[in-house]
Structures are given as C-alpha cells and as structure tokens.
Amino acid sequence: MNDTATGTQSANAQTGEIVIEPVTDKRGRAAFVDLGRRFAAQVPHSVPQMRSEQIELVTPGKNPFFGHADVQLFIAYRAGEPVGRISAHIDHLALDVPAEQGLGPGTGMFGYFDADDEAVAGALLDRAESWLRDKGMTRVLGPISMSVWEEPGLLVRGQDHSPMLMMGHHPEHYAGYITGHGYEPAKRLYTYDLDITQSYPPLVQRIVKSGERNPRIRVRPVDLDQYQREIAIILEILNDAWSDNWGFVPLTDAEVKHTGKKLRPLIHPQLNRIAELDGEPVAFMMTLPDVNDLFARTGGKLFPFGWLTTLRWLRTPRGAGMRVPLMGVRKRLHNSRLASQLAFMMISEIRTHAAGEFESKRAEIGWILENNQGMVAIADTLNSSINREYLIYQKSL
Template sequence: MSDALTTGDEIRIEPVSDKRGRAAFVDCGRAFSDRLPNFVPQIRSEQIELVDPAKNPFFGHARVQLFIARRAGQPAGRISAHIDELALAMPADQGFGPGTGFFGYFDAEDEDVARALLATAEAWLVAQGMRRAVGPISLSIWEEPGLLVSGQCHPPMIMMGHHPAHYAGWIEAAGYTRAKTLYTYDLDITHTFNPLIQRIIKSGQRNERINLRRVDKGRWDDEVAIILAILNDAWSDNWGFVPFSPAEVAYAGKKLRPIIHEELNMIAEVDGRPVAFMLTFPDVNDALAKIRGKLFPFGWITMLRWLRHPRGAGMRVPLMGVLKELHNSRMASQLAFMMIEEIRLQATGKFQSTRGELGWVLEDNQGMVAIADTIASKVNREYAIYQRTLG
C-alpha cells in the first residue's frame, strides 16, 4: 500500500493495492463485525475472494479502490469506492445511471474516522468523473446492498449485511440522504395460508397450462441460465437494477450450487415456457455460527454435514421473479403463491424448518409488498441506501 492520505492529526487513509492489502481490508471488517451482538462470522477466504479482481467477475465491468483508515498505526475503519460500468449505462430514473459512483464496505471506529473515509471515497469518485455517490453497496447490488438501520436484535440470514445502528447517523451527518429503503420479511412457515390464498393455489393447480417444477441440478448450468434470463427481464424496471454479466452468471451458479436443494427451488412454466422462478436458500449462517466461520481444523465436517441436510435451518427467499409480460396480472400472483406454498411444504416437511425470510424487497415494490402482507409476514429488518451529490 502506498500514497496514504492524512486527514487530520491522527487519521491516515491508505489505499489498498495488493493481495496483502486486500487481506488486511477483510480482516479490518471482520474485527469490527466481531464486536457486534448477533453477528455471524463468515468464511475469511470467501470474503477475500469477493474483493479480488482475479476472482470476482464484478471487477470485469467495474473500477474499484479499497481504503483502510489507521490511527496510531492501528486499523480504525475501511471503505470501498467503486464505479460499475453496467450501472452507469442504466437510466438515471432507475436509481443509478451516468455520473453515479458507489461506496461500500463501510466500517469506522468513530465519527471522525467515518467522515474521513467518506471524504476519501468521494474524492476518488470525483477524480474518476462521478457526480453522485450512492451506498453502502458492497460491491454489487446483488451482493450486500444497504446499511442495516433496524433489526440488529437478531442474526442476519445468508448474504445479508449486519451493521451497528449508529453508522446511519454518521453517514447522514456527512450530508447523505436516504435514496431507498429495503425490507426483509419474517414468516412463520408452520402455518397454512388463509383460505383465499388456498383457493388461488388450488385454482392454479387445476390449470393445465401451468406446470411447477423443481430446479434440476443435473443440468444446473441450463437452469441457471433460465433463472437469470427471467430475473434480468422481471427486475429490469426496478430501482437499482443492474443486469448480470455472462461471467457473473457462471460465477453465481458455481458459488450457489452447494446450497441448492432441488425441493426448495422452483421454476414455473406456462404453456411449456419458463415464466417465473423462486430461489430458496437454507440459512448457512446456522452452520457458520457453530464453527465461528472457520473451516479448519474441524469446521469443514460440520459444514459438510449441514450442506447435505440442513435440518431445522431457517429458509431465505433472496430472489423471485415473473416475466414482465405477466406483471400486474392475476397469474403473476397466483404463480408466486403456488411456488411459496410448494416450497413451504418441502421446507417444513423434509427439512423441519419453522421460519422463512423474504427479501430484500424495495419499499415501493407494490407487488412484492402485497404478497408479503397477504401471507402475513412481518418486516424484521430495514436497510437504507444513501446518496449524496458530489462536487
């Protein structure tokens, strides 16, 4: 690391430029996370991989600079500044677009460090020609978007961030305003749904045009391509949407395969054509909490057993989608309820699960909010994405 920037009498901001620096960046974040009640340690090597340009295909369409703050030589915080070329190409009215850069991986010892880190990230973005900063998003919108502002009282589920509540005040004090709120919804899956939903489901089951099928891991690459094609269409008008690149599709498929159980992941077909999907992941944080995020020397045994049969695990639905041509139609909600019910039965039956989590869901995604409300789920976490004009 070189070209350190000194801000104030004690705080020194160092840009990360090599393998050793990336490891230090990850370790800094892990040290902050270890202080938080209910945090679940993640696997260090996987965290390092996410910030490695040689391994994470996000870097194939992004410029990224990582920074570590030090005080008296000791790590005092960290931040990323990054520009996603695919996000720059999106329409401005969808949240990103030309001139929009990002910050992420935000941790700080106190407000002075927070302000110095944000100012450093902003200066880097301005030097790159950006006029607006949005964050925290670490690194992709599809990875860990938003700052946890409500819901610290329970552990996060798989692929969701966990942050202390006071970070929000520091970011807002630096001139940021909330651009969007994301929700996750908690659901007791041991109860059947209300009679109206049951009638909608049964009506769909009688419809010969509709076929619900499990994802087939025997032809996993083909299934991933189907799911991502539906996702890129279904979400294309959503705030913050950025399409997956082909390299990211392949990468996501490889990373997700070990936690995929066919019974928990569905593709819906109408007249033989895939039109909707729902992915459900057993909450690997259940196992990671037991091994404290360490595979060695013996944690891998616990992890392997859990992956084979995650008995009693919480279930998270991170992604679902219906082709745009069916949006706002009765069939769209019918397909959603049918998939939710089938997965609920499998989760409670085969895996003895008792709770599920939907999300994240955009605050103004009326269709998904309505579905979440109809099945009697409750908001259990709130994430904020902030923005600030630069210059």
C-alpha cells in the same frame, strides 16, 4: 504499505491524525477483510463469514464484478493502527441504467464501510467521494458492497437478531455517521419474516388450488442433472423480471456462471421451483437454507473440524431457517392475476418441503424494495412481517 507511508503514520501518531491509505495488493486486501471481520465481531448478533470467500469478493479476477467496474479500497489509520475502511467503486453497467431507476450517468458508489468513530467515518467518506469525483462522478450512493447483487444498504432496523446469508449487519450508530456527512435516504429495502409452520390464509389456498387445475401451468423442481441450464433459465428470467426495478443492473454471463457455481452446494431441488406456462419457463423462486446457522457453530471456519460439520449440514440442513433471496415473474405477466398465482403456487410447494423434510420453522423473504407493490402485497397476504430494514443513501458530489 511502503516505508514512506509507514513513516508518515509514525509521525502522525503523536497528533492522532487520520491517514487514509489505498489498498494496492494482496496483502492489503487481506488486511481490509480482516479489519472488517474485527468490526463485525464487535456487533451483537453478527455471524462470522468464511474469510476466503470475503477475500475473493474484493479480489480482481476472482469476483466477476471487477469485469465491469473500477474499484478502490481504502484503510484508515490513526497512530499507526487501522481504525476504518471503505470502498469506492464505479459500476460501468450502472452508468447505462436510466436515471429514473436510481442509477445512471455520473453515479458512483461506496461500500464496505466501517469506522471507529465519526471523525474516521468522515475522513473515509471524504476520501471515497474525492476518488469518485476525480473520475467524473457527480453523485454517490451507498453503502453498496460492492454490487447491488451482493450486500446493498445499511441495516437501520433489526439489529436485535442475526442476519441470514448474504445480508449485511451493521451497528445502529453508522446511520448517524452517514447522515452527518450530508447524505440523505435514496431507497429503503425490507426483509420479511414468515412463520412457515402455519397454514396459509384461505385466500392463498384458493389461489393455489385454482392454479393447480390450470393445465397450462406446470410448477416443477430445479433439475440438478441440468444444473447449469437451470441456473441460466433462472437468471435470464431474473434479468427480465427485475429490469424496471430501482437500482437494477443486469447480471453478466460471467456473473451468472460464477453465481451458479457458488450457490450449487446450497441448492436443493425441493426448495427451488421453476414455473412454466404452456411449456415456457416464466417464473422462478429460489430458496436457500440459511448457512449462517452453520457459520454460527463453526465460526465461519472449515478447519480443523468445521468441514465435517459443513458437509453434514449441506447434505440435509435440518431445522435451518430459509431465505428467499430471489423470485421473479417475466415482465409481460406483471400486474396480472397469473403473476401472483404463480408466485403463491411456488411458495406453497416450497413451504411444504421446508417445513416437512427440512423441519424449518421460519423463512425470510427479501430484500424487497419499499415501492415493489407486487412483492409487498404477496408478503402482506402471507401474514409475514418486516423484520429488517436497510437504507441506501445518496449525496451530490
């Protein structure tokens, strides 16, 4: 921050005026992340994340999201002290999405939203909206931090337990800050909690056995010796399977490569499956051990001793919860009996390994869009229950 800005803040300290400053450099990005960490530490059941990873997410050249987006970070100050933060961003790939899928021309976004009180929240939202409006946006969605593939939505139900990896965790009063500023719900996202120590219902068992007798179907583990190929297959299916979903933005080649590299330490062949039909990959299910179990013990730190704990945990994360963040079946098979059969076959195989050699007791499926009837039906058939609800809000500019 320059001397002029600092002087302005000192003058404003007497009146309590809120000053919003744009983040423009490496030091500012670190301050932005550290402020978010301060807010997170105040929320019950939150889990500290790795600071280096959080800084990477907001750094151009480190996060490939910046390759197709304009991003501005802001920090709010009162009496010279940081009291809130927000991002405003425009995903240029999202501008090309049909409007009926929730995005489209004129749609900007806000994210990384934290505020000490309602006045700070209002000032931050005003600043983000002004930035978006100046760039020609006519509508804003949020919070989405920053890509829809990262942490979409505000947690509005489920604050009574810790989140799993790659899911946001927010205090209840943030919803009032956002709706009080003229926002209304645009879409609900759910996660489902599943007890994997219990046998699946007879209907699911019959569907799985029927699929196992079908010579056209092969469900196989991910081959780590061909890891990059496997990740490319999974994410190609994902882009096809999710292409009609609300809020869908295709992953770029750079994002596919980046995601594969980041997920590699968490990928265990026993927990990740690709389903083939007549030799063609047509479906996948990705399951990740909940690294938040580890971060809760290490405080999200690798040093001085966290790296030993981390290496042991990554090798065999026994007892960890499991999260299913991604699952997909090629679009041409949607609404067919085969789609649900492939899904249940992958789920059944992964559950056996998760509950067996990994000694896991629970899994979380999602997020799932409220109107994704196929995935909601699968979750209901498995006797899982909604444990967390997120809201994405919208407002005309």
